[in-house]
Amino acid sequence: xxxxxxxxxxxxxxxxxxxxxxxxxxxxxxxxxxxxxxxxxxxxxxxxxxxxxxxxxxxxxxxxxxxxxxxxxxxxxxxxxxxxxxxxxxxxxxxxxxxxxxxxxxxxxxxxxxxxxxxxxxxxxxxxxxxxxxxxxxxxxxxxxxxxxxxxxxxxxxxxxxxxxxxxxxxxxxxxxxxxxxxxxxxxxxxxxxxxxxxxxxxxxxxxxxxxxxxxxxxxxxxxxxxxxxxxxxxxxxxxxxxxxxxxxxxxxxxxxxxxxxxxxxxxxxxxxxxxxxxxxxxxxxxxxxxxxxxxxxxxxxxxxxxxxxxxxxxxxxxxxxxxxxxxxxx
Amino acid sequence: xxxxxxxxxxxxxxxxxxxxxxxxxxxxxxxxxxxxxxxxxxxxxxxxxxxxxxxxxxxxxxxxxxxxxxxxxxxxxxxxxxxxxxxxxxxxxxxxxxxxxxxxxxxxxxxxxxxxxxxxxxxxxxxxxxxxxxxxxxxxxxxxxxxxxxxxxxxxxxxxxxxxxxxxxxxxxxxxxxxxxxxxxxxxxxxxxxxxxxxxxxxxxxxxxxxxxxxxxxxxxxxxxxxxxxxxxxxxxxxxxxxxxxxxxxxxxxxxxxxxxxxxxxxxxxxxxxxxxxxxxxxxxxxxxxxxxxxxxxxxxxxxxxxxxxxxxxxxxxxxxxxxxxxxxxx
Numbered sequence: 001x002x003x004x005x006x007x008x009x010x011x012x013x014x015x016x017x018x019x020x021x022x023x024x025x026x027x028x029x030x031x032x033x034x035x036x037x038x039x040x041x042x043x044x045x046x047x048x049x050x051x052x053x054x055x056x057x058x059x060x061x062x063x064x065x066x067x068x069x070x071x072x073x074x075x076x077x078x079x080x081x082x083x084x085x086x087x088x089x090x091x092x093x094x095x096x097x098x099x100x101x102x103x104x105x106x107x108x109x110x111x112x113x114x115x116x117x118x119x120x121x122x123x124x125x126x127x128x129x130x131x132x133x134x135x136x137x138x139x140x141x142x143x144x145x146x147x148x149x150x151x152x153x154x155x156x157x158x159x160x161x162x163x164x165x166x167x168x169x170x171x172x173x174x175x176x177x178x179x180x181x182x183x184x185x186x187x188x189x190x191x192x193x194x195x196x197x198x199x200x201x202x203x204x205x206x207x208x209x210x211x212x213x214x215x216x217x218x219x220x221x222x223x224x225x226x227x228x229x230x231x232x233x234x235x236x237x238x239x240x241x242x243x244x245x246x247x248x249x250x251x252x253x254x255x256x257x258x259x260x261x262x263x264x265x266x267x268x269x270x271x272x273x274x275x276x277x278x279x280x281x282x283x284x285x286x287x288x289x290x291x292x293x294x295x296x297x298x299x300x301x302x303x304x305x306x307x308x309x310x311x312x313x314x315x316x317x318x319x320x321x322x323x324x325x326x327x328x329x330x331x
Numbered sequence: 332x333x334x335x336x337x338x339x340x341x342x343x344x345x346x347x348x349x350x351x352x353x354x355x356x357x358x359x360x361x362x363x364x365x366x367x368x369x370x371x372x373x374x375x376x377x378x379x380x381x382x383x384x385x386x387x388x389x390x391x392x393x394x395x396x397x398x399x400x401x402x403x404x405x406x407x408x409x410x411x412x413x414x415x416x417x418x419x420x421x422x423x424x425x426x427x428x429x430x431x432x433x434x435x436x437x438x439x440x441x442x443x444x445x446x447x448x449x450x451x452x453x454x455x456x457x458x459x460x461x462x463x464x465x466x467x468x469x470x471x472x473x474x475x476x477x478x479x480x481x482x483x484x485x486x487x488x489x490x491x492x493x494x495x496x497x498x499x500x501x502x503x504x505x506x507x508x509x510x511x512x513x514x515x516x517x518x519x520x521x522x523x524x525x526x527x528x529x530x531x532x533x534x535x536x537x538x539x540x541x542x543x544x545x546x547x548x549x550x551x552x553x554x555x556x557x558x559x560x561x562x563x564x565x566x567x568x569x570x571x572x573x574x575x576x577x578x579x580x581x582x583x584x585x586x587x588x589x590x591x592x593x594x595x596x597x598x599x600x601x602x603x604x605x606x607x608x609x610x611x612x613x614x615x616x617x618x619x620x621x622x623x624x625x626x627x628x629x630x631x632x633x634x635x636x637x638x639x640x641x642x643x644x645x646x647x648x649x650x651x652x653x654x655x656x657x658x659x660x661x662x
Contacts, residue, residue, distance in 0.1 A: 061424070068410075069406065069409055069410035072403060072406060075400065075401060075403060075406040076401065078400055078409075079399075079400035079401045082400060082427065086427070091425075091426075091442055092424065092425050093422050094409070094413050094423050094425070095422075096414070096417070111422055250610060251610055252609075254609035274605075277578075278583075278585035278586045279581060279582055279585050279610050279611065280610065
């Protein structure tokens with residue numbers, strides 16, 4: 001491998017001069033710059049991230065740990081996260097937790113990443129503790145684990161869910177069903193708790209048999225809605241753990257010939273761009289996912305620079321977006 | 332920075348033994364492995380990608396150059412590409428061409444990537460020539476540039492478009508409109524050529540005013556359909572450059588209260604998962620996008636290992652998937 005030392009030797013200058021010349025430092029004369037550039041070209045030398053990483057002792061690569069890259073939720077996280085990291089001079093490396101190629105903490109270390117954004121944390125994840133023990137900076141994105149303190153960017157569902165349920169109750173729904181997210185995620189757990197607490201204030205309970213749980217994916221909503229509508233006396237409205245789940249539910253309703261909201265109302269959480277499509281018009285709970293993703297990038301880069309600062313917890317508020325999938329109950 | 336040399340010194344073994352022990356090489360005794368692991372742990376040493384890259388002279392990071400990460404087409408490329416690269420012991424780094432942080436070729440070199448998958452090539456891109464001149468291996472994905480030879484994974488639209496147009500003509504459409512992709516992409520150009528050639532065989536031309544062009548995105552289809560349906564005598568069917576464009580068109584039709592296919596038929600190209608939704612049921616041209624993405628990963632890794640082998644061109648066939656958005660013309 002060609003190094004700046006080789007270039008320095010060929011150009012007859014010191015090694016630091018090579019770096020300065022290639023950075024176009026005004027303190028280096030034009031003649032020297034030309035000589036260094038010619039030597040670098042002759043040797044096929046390019047200053048690499050590897051070289052920079054070794055010289056400053058760390059890399060500029062940030063990992064994003066996700067489970068399911070096909071899930072459209074992540075597309076809307078990756079784009080702004082990548083853009084903000086690039087603005088900060090960092091690169092984004094994708095890491096999937098579902099893969100079989102070894103424990104994530106080891107791979108993060110092996111890849112020489114400067115830090116990690118965790119978007120898949122479950123309440124019983126061992127990854128946060130392993131990253132902490134190995135001194136790898138990380139930021140919780142959307143989901144957190146109670147056991148290990150770290151910077152976090154999360155959503156407060158309270159206001160949006162409250163507004164959604166006010167609309168639902170005002171329209172007269174009393175038999176409410178739900179396809180909630182996984183119980184072992186802070187997002188799934190927190191949204192379910194808020195829903196139950198608000199309904200409780202109105203003296204309405206969720207019947208045990210009207211409540212399902214599953215991963216935050218299309219199939220969960222699709223199969224969940226089919227199960228709920230297959231009952232003899234189905235709920236008149238189904239709350240979904242997030243928009244991807246709600247999209248699965250809406251498609252299942254269409255397959256069954258059930259009109260939305262005529263036969264069943266459906267609500268989501270996230271307000272993804274697809275939810276605003278004329279073909280979809282999902283009533284849902286919105287927050288600034290783009291801004292959250294950018295904030296996660298900034299928090300992580302800041303954390304790498306100041307590893308001992310107190311953890312920062314950015315919490316994003318929510319609001320209800322009423323579209324066409326929540327209407328009056330039948331009858 | 333702790334190196335394997337430090338671990339070797341503390342464990343009282345040679346440096347190559349450290350690597351072998353940490354790789355769990357059967358030729359190293361269990362006692363030695365334990366000693367090396369304890370020394371590594373005591374020093375906080377982890378074999379890094381940087382170290383591996385220096386020891387073998389190159390990195391295991393592959394860049395994917397895209398424009399628009401929000402575009403759902405890319406989500407279905409990134410997931411399998413990432414998975415296949417990971418299986419091959421490589422990592423995926425995202426690079427967007429639209430960003431302002433310097434020319435892509437320089438960033439690829441600066442990031443120390445071992446190679447690049449190009450998914451945004453236009454026929455006049457300078458990136459392929461710059462990568463070739465700098466000796467960076469790359470694979471054309473989906474789109475190619477004629478000026479620089481390299482491995483490629485592309486789609487042959489012929490059969491799928493032929494089957495689609497046979498269905499369209501059998502149903503009686505004669506006034507056909509189109510919202511094609513950009514003329515400066517091989518995919519846009521090639522699909523348009525095949526459409527024109529096949530219609531020509533049937534003595535049908537595309538009226539100049541019924542043909543629009545634009546980027547392969549939602550807005551192109553959305554605004555394109557509104558423009559075409561705003562005419563006094565609109566086409567009875569609109570061919571779209573790809574599925575994301577067709578999804579924009581379908582949503583615009585819904586906004587306008589135009590029934591699909593009652594008032595206007597719409598066809599796409601790609602068969603993304605969304606196109607099969609019950610809410611969408613897009614008639615489109617399908618091919619193995621997942622397989623293509625995996626093949627791009629394998630070709631690139633192979634190219635890095637055998638830089639002088641002849642270029643490989645993998646071409647994927649297409650077929651028509653008739654769903655609900657192509658029907659009989661009005662009247």
